[in-house]
Amino acid sequence: MRSRQPRGLSAKVLRRRMASFGHAFRGVGAALRSELHLRFHAVATVVVVGLGFYYDIARLEWALVALAVAGVWAAELVNTAIEALTDLASPHYHALAGRAKDVAASAVLLAALGALVVGALVFGPRVFGAPA
């Protein structure tokens, strides 16, 4: 049976999806350029992935490390977006603006603490020689 979908629609949808990926990557690039914290995360990510290969960690450990790293990146990117929007909406001091920034920053802190726990459990025994 022939599809009733107008010809070229799927190509259009695909182009839109590709454009969305482009916007997302542009966002990561812009955040990397403006945020020192993100550049630190980039270096930390390279170190953690290097340690993963060096110690040949297990598949499930890779999954935990990937989730932890992605969680920190996602929290930091959302925090960067909230900071930008807050500065746009409230360039002058406002208690709500401060609260929005503090809460967004606490999401990064929570993700970073989770990543620290994952890092300590996965790499701690290997680096410090304790039994896994």
Ligand SMILES: Nc1ncnc2c1ncn2[C@@H]1O[C@H](COP(=O)(O)OP(=O)(O)OP(=O)(O)O)[C@@H](O)[C@H]1O
């Ligand atoms: N417009 C504002 N009104 C009230 N408090 C603010 C405002 N802007 C910033 N703050 C307070 O200052 C803190 C630091 O804000 P700032 O924008 O400097 O972010 P930051 O945590 O230093 O992040 P970054 O270093 O990534 O820019 C906020 O968490 C908030 O408590």
